[in-house]
Amino acid sequence: MNVDLLTSTCRPKLPHSSLSRGTLSSKRDRAGTFSGRAVLARASFIVILIELISVLPLVSAEQPPWGRPVVEISMESDGGIRISDFRREITQEKGKPLDPSKVAESIKNLWATGRFRGLEATFREEKTGVALVFVGQATFFVGVVRVEGAPKRGVSSAALTSASRLRLGQPLSEEDLAAARKRLEAVLFENGYYQARVTSEMLKLNDQVADVLFTVVPGPAARLSGVEFEGHPLVPPQRLAAVAGWRPGAHLTSARLERGLARIHNYYAK
Known part of the structure; x- marks a missing residue:
């Protein structure tokens, strides 16, 4: 069973239910039945009670087992990241009680390395204690940048590669790729390829390196x-x-x- 301890993203709040602003009417009409307003208010009241009953079990979430001995510390991540690379950053020690301040400090230290774009800590219950698991999304860094499908006239693959402005070793994100695609399309437009389309692919390798491949469909030249x-x-x-x-x-x-x-x-x- 995995339960989040600390996470870098905010969790949505539970919906709050409130009683209807209307009040029940005990007055009966001439036919001896409750008025339409009273029936609607009573129905709203019943629906609200059902909503409250369905929400209540979600409020009592299981609490993290602070104070229990840590029997294992591991990391789950892409990019070939190993837990052994962060001996100094992880201050929560194996064999010691699970300490919220130590877990928070460990996450802060791991984040400061710049090697993660998402990070959280979870735990797994064991017979003799708890296993602490850091779950991270790795930051990838630019490796080789290539362009395929460049037009035969007007602009070369080398010129488009340079126009991407992706430099070896820089952190790489989807936003960076989107900006690079726009720059390539702008260069193609200036060279008379008004219908050009550019796609990109991030080829993730080990050690958090990612090669980038741009594929160009130039279309007809003006x-x-x-x-x-x-x-x-x-x-x-x-x-x-x-x-x-x-x-x-x-x-x-x-x-x-x-x-x-x-x-x-x-x-x-x-």
């Missing part, structure tokens, strides 16, 4: 179909398009547009 100039350019549109280097069918990227605008600006400045 192509320039034509150029229109508004206002009074004083120069034929075909000439300006040639100055900018904008040719129909060319791969349309943010960099190509910016270079073309700079060339037109320099053309007028001469």
Whole structure:
């Protein structure tokens, strides 16, 4: 039987039931029956009593066995974490009475190592005492970052890997992966892949290391179909398009547009 001792998450409070604000009416109508309001109030009262009876057993939860001797201390976690790595951090000793202050101090010390993103302490009843079990969710750290499916033109796998901004050894979370995917999609968008989709996978290894694989589905590249100039350019549109280097069918990227605008600006400045 496992019962939580201390946990890093808050548990929801039990629902509170209260009596109906209405009061029972003892007045009868002309037909000699209770009024509709009295019947509803009585029904509400019965329902509330049933709710209270169903809640009461949950209030008397079993208390942790403080003071009983600790016969075993273990850890359950992913990432290959071993209890032997934390001899100094765990101050609750085997063979000593289970002490709430020692358990709390042990959790604080374990959390301070930065190797956990979730941590709690539970116990298991044994014949001669209790077994203390620390249950933790490991923090994983970035290993190798790879990109597959990068488009053949415009942006390389190396450029996308760099754009992820995931550095070797940094703590890795789902939020980090989501932010990295958005950065990759932004780079693809700037390079004319407006329908690109990026997915990510965290490949968990031993010793809390995780490789990251991004898979790119770039979609079709944007192509320039034509150029229109508004206002009074004083120069034929075909000439300006040639100055900018904008040719129909060319791969349309943010960099190509910016270079073309700079060339037109320099053309007028001469």
